Amino acid sequence: xxxxxxxxxxxxxxxxxxxxxxxxxxxxxxxxxxxxxxxxxxxxxxxxxxxxxxxxxxxxxxxxxxxxxxxxxxxxxxxxxxxxxxxxxxxxxxxxxxxxxxxxxxxxxxxxxxxxxxxxxxxxxxxxxxxxxxxxxxxxxxxxxxxxxxxxxxxxxxxxxxxxxxxxxxxxxxxxxxxxxxxxxxxxxxxxxxxxxxxxxxxxxxxxxxxxxxxxxxxxxxxxxxxxxxxxxxxxxxxxxxxxxxxxxxxxxxxxxxxxxxxxxxxxxxxxxxxxxxxxxxxxxxxxxxxxxxxxxxxxxxxxxxxxxxxxxxxxxxxxxxxxxxxxxxxxxxxxxxxxxxxxxxxxxxxxxxxxxxxxxxxxxxxxxxxxxxxxxxxxxxxxxxxxxxxxxxxxxxxxxxxxxxx
Numbered sequence: 352x353x354x355x356x357x358x359x360x361x362x363x364x365x366x367x368x369x370x371x372x373x374x375x376x377x378x379x380x381x382x383x384x385x386x387x388x389x390x391x392x393x394x395x396x397x398x399x400x401x402x403x404x405x406x407x408x409x410x411x412x413x414x415x416x417x418x419x420x421x422x423x424x425x426x427x428x429x430x431x432x433x434x435x436x437x438x439x440x441x442x443x444x445x446x447x448x449x450x451x452x453x454x455x456x457x458x459x460x461x462x463x464x465x466x467x468x469x470x471x472x473x474x475x476x477x478x479x480x481x482x483x484x485x486x487x488x489x490x491x492x493x494x495x496x497x498x499x500x501x502x503x504x505x506x507x508x509x510x511x512x513x514x515x516x517x518x519x520x521x522x523x524x525x526x527x528x529x530x531x532x533x534x535x536x537x538x539x540x541x542x543x544x545x546x547x548x549x550x551x552x553x554x555x556x557x558x559x560x561x562x563x564x565x566x567x568x569x570x571x572x573x574x575x576x577x578x579x580x581x582x583x584x585x586x587x588x589x590x591x592x593x594x595x596x597x598x599x600x601x602x603x604x605x606x607x608x609x610x611x612x613x614x615x616x617x618x619x620x621x622x623x624x625x626x627x628x629x630x631x632x633x634x635x636x637x638x639x640x641x642x643x644x645x646x647x648x649x650x651x652x653x654x655x656x657x658x659x660x661x662x663x664x665x666x667x668x669x670x671x672x673x674x675x676x677x678x679x680x681x682x683x684x685x686x687x688x689x690x691x692x693x694x695x696x697x698x699x700x701x702x703x704x705x706x707x708x709x710x711x712x713x714x715x716x717x718x719x720x721x722x723x724x725x726x727x728x729x730x731x732x733x734x735x736x737x738x739x740x741x742x743x744x745x746x747x748x749x750x751x752x753x754x755x756x757x758x
């Protein structure tokens with residue numbers, strides 16, 4: 352039996368079989384899996400060249416042998432018996448045997464094995480966006496019986512991604528340069544850049560912030576080119592030095608955050624984190640002595656998380672934390688993250704239906720895909736108090752950037 356042609360014919364048939372909806376749900380297809388060799392229909396086997404006697408004869412022989420083994424059935428062109436093939440179709444009763452003959456794993460088995468891998472990885476991590484990536488990818492693969500574009504079919508590449516995300520989840524360093532990050536994770540300073548940087552950025556762009564550039568996305572996981580500036584203002588002491596005298600605030604570099612001890616004056620009754628830099632500096636002009644104002648920026652980095660936790664630990668009794676962000680998916684997802692990772696009692700500041708109505712002429716529209724993302728936030732129990740605003744946004748398909756409130 353001509354192994355080359357037999358294997359090619361069977362692989363071509365199995366490829367078609369694995370693309371069917373029946374295969375995705377684990378059933379036998381109602382229709383035949385057919386390869387057209389010659390005739391009116393477009394050929395599925397362009398290698399079948401009837402002008403090349405040696406090739407066409409070898410393929411004819413391969414098809415006959417496969418039929419003898421019961422793997423396929425076939426028919427000749429009318430009036431061309433034993434000369435020109437018309438088509439052949441798969442015998443579904445022999446698929447297990449065919450996979451063994453081809454030394455090929457069923458795509459279904461490969462997918463379900465990868466789904467099991469994801470289930471195991473989910474148990475090892477706590478980072479919210481990694482959990483969402485694993486969960487969404489698992490559901491996609493189970494429902495479509497195909498690999499997600501962000502999780503490759505190659506098993507060694509998948510293992511690299513699991514290792515990378517596990518390292519990110521457990522990394523306690525405030526900030527690392529890219530090659531130091533790669534060296535610590537893989538023992539190779541260039542491995543991350545050469546093999547995984549692009550796929551990680553795609554994951555971050557989908558699950559952390561589609562509106563952030565590459566540098567901002569990497570900063571959220573602690574990869575920076577330079578130490579990050581952590582900016583704040585108010586009646587606060589850093590390692591016993593009173594910074595409240597600095598009206599326009601001060602900054603701590605991320606590389607120094609591990610050596611910083613914050614203490615907040617007992618007169619402080621409010622901490623407010625502000626997403627946008629223009630709004631942050633505008634707010635400082637009217638900041639009162641009982642307020643601590645911290646520049647939040649985009650999705651925060653591990654260093655900024657340490658700063659937030661330090662501020663939380665230093666908060667006086669009866670002090671309330673507020674967050675002021677855009678009235679959009681990003682703003683509310685940041686509030687959700689703050690509540691999950693820092694303090695569940697953080698309140699939204701100027702992020703409500705009233706502000707949307709007040710600045711209606713400055714609102715921006717969004718599409719159905721964006722609306723679905725907001726609906727996921729709407730369902731979160733940690734954002735129950737924001738549902739009035741989220742529902743209004745979804746109904747009217749509008750969002751508002753906080754810079755508009757400076758107008």
